[in-house]
Amino acid sequence: MNSKLKKYYPLLPVCVAYLILFLVGRNVTGIWQLVSTLLFYCALGQAFNIFLGMTGYVDFGYVAFLGVGTYGMATAVTGLAGYEGLGVGVIVIGFALAVIMATLLSMAVGAVALRLRGAYFAIATIGVNEGFRYLIEGANLWNGSSGMIFTAELNQILGRDLAGRVMTFWADILVLIIGVAAAVVTLLYMNSKIGYALTALREDEDAAKVMGIHVTKFKIIAFITSASFAGMVGAASWALKTPYVFPPEVFEIHYTIEAIIIVMLGGAGTLMGPLVGALIYGVSKYYLSIFLPGFQLFIFALVIIVIIVLFPEGVVGVLKGKTRNNRLKQLIL
Amino acid sequence: MLKIEKLESGYGAMQVLWQPSLEVSRGSITALLGPNGAGKSTLLSTVLNSVKPWGGKVYYKGEDVTYTPSHKKVHKGMALVPEGKHLFPNMTVYENLAMGAYLDKALAHKSESLDLVYTLFPRLKERHSQMAGLLSGGEQQMVTISRSLMTKPELIMLDEPSQGLAPKLVSEVFETIRKMKYDIGLTILLVEQNVDASLDSADYVYIMHEGSIKAEGVTEKIKESKDITSTYLGV
Known part of the structure; x- marks a missing residue:
């Protein structure tokens, strides 16, 4: 029993970090906006890590899953606006729809792109978000380029007070919960045979194959899991927080790049990494935009080069190496 | 066969x-x-x-x-030992071998296969906790062969x-x-x-x-x- 429980110790620092983040946000005036951004980055990184970190494949079209998640929530809220009795149930349905749509998209993308390896996979995915954006605009899906604005519907379903609280507070809490859930799933995977299979294929796909591992299956599992969390992040952080959606905003490759920076900075394939990366990235981006406006991207470009050259395993990767021989090691994964 | x-x-x-x-x-x-x-x-x-x-x-x-x-x-x-050294350099020799016993069928015979591999290659037993990437070329080849033996072929x-x-x-x-x-x-x-x-x-x-x-x-x-x-x- 004890050793079974020990496997879950690494969740402790994760939960503590989220708790501190929450308490700081609630008790320091004027900081909730920053905390909300940080929570978004944490959840984004944690979700992306399940794919990028565990398989070593870089998906440049990742933001598309957040985008379709946002559309999933938007569709649920606008479509069910007449059923006021459903109340909060609409949000639950919205999340379900977001997950389903992100899963379907990831299966479609994965079926084609996951047959490719390494750099070829990355190249194949670059166009996914752009392609999807132009599909929505060109085929006039979901109102095409004029987007969807559903503040009124949200007010109608939840009532003006609750809708306001959802936009300013509960959406962020949902993002927090999604981030924690993604971390829990990451750890569950790490502790199971899925984790072993993913580690093997990340290190050497040919070797994994001759060990009898069905590599495609496990890549798809990681891809779908990661995508469905992304869908939920989009639904909570973009659709509920700001109840409108425009294709150019939700299919912006910029967010994918941020997710890659966060995961690499913190440590790809580690449990804590995305969280650490998100906090470092989010806080420094916030202060850089105040003190050196316009230079953030330039500075992050340099930072990412330095990281890849000096410590490719990221902050948590380095920490893991340093704590290998002491008592802290069971907390850091 | x-x-x-x-x-x-x-x-x-x-x-x-x-x-x-x-x-x-x-x-x-x-x-x-x-x-x-x-x-x-x-x-x-x-x-x-x-x-x-x-x-x-x-x-x-x-x-x-x-x-x-x-x-x-x-x-x-059926087992294939691929050309070149397809091993996991950042894992120990033991971890490499354990990875070989991934399938349920292989996992059931893990300790038995491990004994077999260690009798076949006593040097791997001595080096079981070393990073596989640090071994000599010959030892790495032993690890690759051993890992495929772990699949119970x-x-x-x-x-x-x-x-x-x-x-x-x-x-x-x-x-x-x-x-x-x-x-x-x-x-x-x-x-x-x-x-x-x-x-x-x-x-x-x-x-x-x-x-x-x-x-x-x-x-x-x-x-x-x-x-x-x-x-x-x-x-």
């Missing part, structure tokens, strides 16, 4: 295998020899279906497995196991291959460019050139036939 009939495959538009047929009988060491680019590695990859067959048949224990996915073939007891296909090794280690590798046959009772399909050493160990020999089998026979016959050895093997 393994029977290949007129196998065809290639990459893109380029055909590499031009209908080679061969047979590996149970408990034997069968060597597949030939120069660079003859298609030997492609043949092994196609047998395992990690390169898709274009035509022909592969039978394993009498069963048609031509289009069976690779991971299922491993489950059935009945047929093991080795792709140039002596490649890039010092002469002394080459003879060690071939000694191990003989042990795998005599002590463990494995069936072995050996792909090699090291003609002399292979001819010393093999029971039956196939000679491959430009994607098809040009000659075959029991080892003694091949050795005697100056025509064959000088034309295809440069001996």
